[in-house]
Amino acid sequence: MKKPILIIFGLLLCLTSGCGMNDNDKNSRNNNKTEAVKPKDMDPKDLPQVPAFQDEKTREYMVSTKEEEPGYYVLESKLKGFRMLFPENGEYSSYLSSRDENEEIIAFDSYEKTKNKMLNAQIEYYQRTSFINNPETMLEQVRSENGYNGSFEKLENEDKDIYIAHKKNHFQNDKNKYSFSYRYFGYIKSPEKKQAGIVxxxxxxxxxxxxxxxxxxxxxxDQVKKQMKSITFLDYKQEK
Known part of the structure; x- marks a missing residue:
């Protein structure tokens, strides 16, 4: 009668102490717990010393402190609709950003002082909207918004179609010798995630x-294409 009691006791001990779990398994669990802490919940002094994390509003969008590629981290939309590479010197711009149930606009600025280069960017994400899956409609809208009459280059990825174009603009009545800008714009369609896309x-x-x-x-x-190709549409919260 003592043998069954010993077996039961051993099983209980395994369940409570992790019997059969090697050190790697235990470390993996501990690491997962550590990674579960979002940058927005961490002390700024423990975060990377770059604008993407030191700016309070921007770090709310950062997935982790892991540098995905040199100079880039991962951003996730608050609607949990997509993820993308985000530059380390990027800062969220509340002035042009907004969010409701099916639309999220994320605007950000990025300044490279050594290159005297400023980027003003805007990502408009739509979900559960029928028009966003119609390339002809969306490209006409993009043309209209940017005063553009040309064609778009199509970049095909396994999980999305990217349409991109660019133009050089000159600022009127500006005495700055660099009174011009380059604008890249386009549309991204998700073939797999229905009624979801990005302008x-x-x-x-x-x-x-x-x-x-x-x-x-x-x-x-190349910089714009890198970020647009990195976009991954997510499947969370697609319930009606």
């Missing part, structure tokens, strides 16, 4: 007339 706009300019400007030599399109 985007990235404007690059040189804010300081006293310093050299390298916009014409910079690979601005």
């Amino acid at each position: 985007f706009s990235f404007m690059f300019r040189c804010p300081n007339d006293e310093k050299p400007c390298t916009l014409d030599q910079d690979h601005l399109g």
Whole structure:
């Protein structure tokens, strides 16, 4: 009769102390608990010393402190509709941002002082809206909003279709010798996630007339494409 009692006692001990779990398993659990702490809930002095984390509003969107690529971290929309690479020197702009049940606009600025380069960007995410899955309708809207009559380059990924175009704008009545900007804009359609998509706009300019400007030599399109290709549409909260 003592043997069954010993077996039962051993099973209970395993359940409470993690019998059969090696050190790697235990470390994995501990790491998961650590990663569960969001940057917005951490002490700023324990966060990366870059604007994306040191700015209070911006770090609310940051997924973790892990640098995904050199100079980039991961942002997640508050509607939990998508994730994308976000520059370390990017800062959320509340002036042009907004959110409701099915639409979220995330505007941000990014300033590279050494290059005298300013980026003003806007990501408009839509869900549960029928028009967002119609490329013809959306591209006409993008053309109208940007005063553009040309064609779009189509970048195909496994999980999305990206339409992108660009134009050079000149500022009128501006004495700044760098009185121009490059604007990249377009539309992203999710073939897998129905009634979900993104309209985007990235404007690059040189804010300081006293310093050299390298916009014409910079690979601005590559930078925009990197961020747009990184977008992943998420499946959370799709219930009606």
